[in-house]
Amino acid sequence: MQSFLGIFDIYLLEAVINGILLGGVLALLALGLNLIFGVIDVTWICYAELVMIGMYGMYYLVQVFHLPYWAAAPLVILLVALLGAALHFLVIAPLLTAPPINQLLATGGVLFILQSFATVAFGIDFRNLGIRLPVLALGEMNFSYARLLSFGAALAGMIGVYLFLTRTFTGTAIRAIAQDRQIMPLMGVDPRRIYLVTSAIGGGLAGLAACLLVLQYDVHPFVGLSFGPITFLICVLGGLGNFIGGFIAAFVFAEIISLGGLFSDLEWGYVLAFAFFIVMMFIRPAGLLSRRS
Amino acid sequence: MTGMLELKSIDAGYGSFQALFDVSLDVRAGEAVGVIGPNGAGKTTLMRVISGLIRPIRGTIAMEGTDVVATPPHRIVSLGIAHVPENRRLFPRLTVADNLKMGAYMPGARAHYVERLEFVFELFPRLKERLQQMAGTMSGGEQQMCAIGRALMSNPKLLLLDEPSAGLAPVVVQQVFELVKRIRASGLTVLIVEQNVQQVLRVVDRAYLLEAGSIRAAGSAAELAASDTIKQAYLGV
Numbered sequence: 345m346q347s348f349l350g351i352f353d354i355y356l357l358e359a360v361i362n363g364i365l366l367g368g369v370l371a372l373l374a375l376g377l378n379l380i381f382g383v384i385d386v387t388w389i390c391y392a393e394l395v396m397i398g399m400y401g402m403y404y405l406v407q408v409f410h411l412p413y414w415a416a417a418p419l420v421i422l423l424v425a426l427l428g429a430a431l432h433f434l435v436i437a438p439l440l441t442a443p444p445i446n447q448l449l450a451t452g453g454v455l456f457i458l459q460s461f462a463t464v465a466f467g468i469d470f471r472n473l474g475i476r477l478p479v480l481a482l483g484e485m486n487f488s489y490a491r492l493l494s495f496g497a498a499l500a501g502m503i504g505v506y507l508f509l510t511r512t513f514t515g516t517a518i519r520a521i522a523q524d525r526q527i528m529p530l531m532g533v534d535p536r537r538i539y540l541v542t543s544a545i546g547g548g549l550a551g552l553a554a555c556l557l558v559l560q561y562d563v564h565p566f567v568g569l570s571f572g573p574i575t576f577l578i579c580v581l582g583g584l585g586n587f588i589g590g591f592i593a594a595f596v597f598a599e600i601i602s603l604g605g606l607f608s609d610l611e612w613g614y615v616l617a618f619a620f621f622i623v624m625m626f627i628r629p630a631g632l633l634s635r636r637s
Numbered sequence: 638m639t640g641m642l643e644l645k646s647i648d649a650g651y652g653s654f655q656a657l658f659d660v661s662l663d664v665r666a667g668e669a670v671g672v673i674g675p676n677g678a679g680k681t682t683l684m685r686v687i688s689g690l691i692r693p694i695r696g697t698i699a700m701e702g703t704d705v706v707a708t709p710p711h712r713i714v715s716l717g718i719a720h721v722p723e724n725r726r727l728f729p730r731l732t733v734a735d736n737l738k739m740g741a742y743m744p745g746a747r748a749h750y751v752e753r754l755e756f757v758f759e760l761f762p763r764l765k766e767r768l769q770q771m772a773g774t775m776s777g778g779e780q781q782m783c784a785i786g787r788a789l790m791s792n793p794k795l796l797l798l799d800e801p802s803a804g805l806a807p808v809v810v811q812q813v814f815e816l817v818k819r820i821r822a823s824g825l826t827v828l829i830v831e832q833n834v835q836q837v838l839r840v841v842d843r844a845y846l847l848e849a850g851s852i853r854a855a856g857s858a859a860e861l862a863a864s865d866t867i868k869q870a871y872l873g874v
Contacts, residue, residue, distance in 0.1 A: 513747060516731070516738050523728045529710035530688055530720045532743030532791065 355606060358485040363602030364595065365487070368495035369556055371594035373571065374578040375502055375587060376549030382585030383522050383542045386436050386447050390455035392572030394431075394547060397458060398424040398554025399563035403471045413475060421551035428547020429540055436543070437536070455568075462565035470562035477559065494556035501552045502591075505545065518542055522585070574614075577621050583631020593632055597621075641666045641826055642687070642718075642795055647696035649679075649686045655694070656682040658850045664795065669817070669827040671837045671844035671858070673871065679850040680830040681723050684799045687828075688720035689713040700795070715743050717794035721801065725784040729773025733764055733783055736772045740790030749792060757786040760819060778809035785816065789825075796820065798829040802836065814840050834871040838862045 377391050388394075398420050405416035435454060439447050477489035509515035517533050518541070528535050561567065578597055582589030597617050604613030628634055642664040649657040656679040664670045672680055685691045687698060689710035698705035700716045708716065719740075727736050737757060741750045758765045761782040767775060772783055781801055788796060798817065802810040810833065817840050821827055831837035838844060838858045846854040846867065854861065861867050 513742050516735050517742060520728045520731055520739050523730055524726055527722055527726045531739045532711050532714040534711040
């Protein structure tokens with residue numbers, strides 16, 4: 345009995361830690377989406393597809409052009425940041441005053457365009473970087489370096505965004521514009537510029553997520569489906585546009601997935617997470633951190 | 638005294654609703670000018686048209702000779718016009734420090750951020766104590782101080798004040814008008830819109846009476862305070 349508990353605890357601890365590691369990457373994904381929603385009041389349905397394009401970018405730079413990983417990553421972050429800015433400039437900006445459903449449908453259209461583009465341009469094969477990172481053995485627990493690296497980089501990315509938003513004039517304007525759009529010109533702020541910068545940051549975060557996810561998952565044109573929906577659920581659970589809520593919700597989801605996977609199959613972890621989401625929507629429809637009215 | 642702000646024959650409104658009819662007005666450097674009138678007379682529209690939040694249908698606005706109507710709204714503050722909007726419009730979930738920072742957003746003001754902050758603290762020592770507090774959690778008077786402070790952060794030549802006494806307790810209203818006097822004394826030109834006619838006529842040099850979107854009377858503060866129409870309609874004597 346004693347030895348059974350000992351082994352059980354080790355696996356439990358391993359699952360908890362893996363949950364935290366997964367939570368970091370999910371929080372990074374959620375932050376990008378939340379930033380766009382909170383500031384521009386638009387939901388990028390195609391957010392995960394930007395990540396998919398970024399993953400292909402990594403694949404081509406590393407596997408085809410033989411760039412080292414550390415050199416390819418900044419290029420991909422820049423590429424997806426530009427893609428985010430272009431998405432805003434070409435699709436969102438003309439629809440800023442349109443009804444939300446039109447914006448949703450337009451970004452939904454971009455989702456299918458990107459998926460189809462990837463199918464035509466890259467084919468439907470599963471691709472990977474061919475990088476095998478070692479596994480860290482801590483006693484009887486095993487952690488993959490890919491996950492540890494992803495967690496560290498995701499955390500660094502989020503801290504970077506936090507510092508930008510709190511320390512710079514542009515960052516302060518990004519937080520201010522969500523609270524009062526109309527008076528921004530009185531501050532000397534051009535809202536169009538702030539929206540463009542925010543979109544580039546949102547894209548950059550998707551690019552960073554792509555660099556990290558490609559270490560753990562193969563890329564194919566529909567890979568966005570495997571983490572797009574969960575990113576949306578995290579944002580909604582945390583309260584759309586609420587950065588701290590999204591951060592907490594990402595770890596809640598990750599732990600449910602990870603612990604659910606410990607007691608049963610990994611797929612059951614997802615089932616539990618989505619069931620939890622539905623229950624929470626009844627209890628706290630405005631998000632985990634919503635103020636009670 | 639030279640002309641600083643000049644409005645000529647301004648028509649303005651929202652969609653098909655016209656709020657201002659042929660309004661001409663001027664403010665000279667160093668002056669404090671009031672615009673008085675009842676609710677719905679177009680006073681706020683007048684302020685918004687000067688700071689570029691809405692554009693006039695007809696007429697010209699010049700700030701020290703620069704065409705304001707041709708200047709993009711976010712560049713008008715660089716001409717030296719700072720607008721304290723109606724109801725203060727602070728960013729409620731930003732700290733006082735961040736609100737003040739927003740006032741110094743434009744590149745010309747960022748360079749003097751620290752000096753301007755000192756100036757604002759000198760005028761409103763209370764704000765220094767409240768720097769890390771969320772602006773929306775302060776009292777109405779403190780919020781008004783913060784809103785004026787935010788406008789002063791851009792180092793303006795002309796300060797537009799839209800109903801600074803609205804929604805404040807009588808004691809606080811007194812304090813706000815004291816502040817307006819001190820701001821004037823620091824060398825700023827002030828254009829102030831108010832329903833509180835009695836109080837505003839004590840702090841301004843000249844005033845215009847705006848009714849139903851048109852200027853009905855103009856003159857020195859003493860002349861207007863003595864005029865029968867204004868006495869009966871606004872001063873309750």
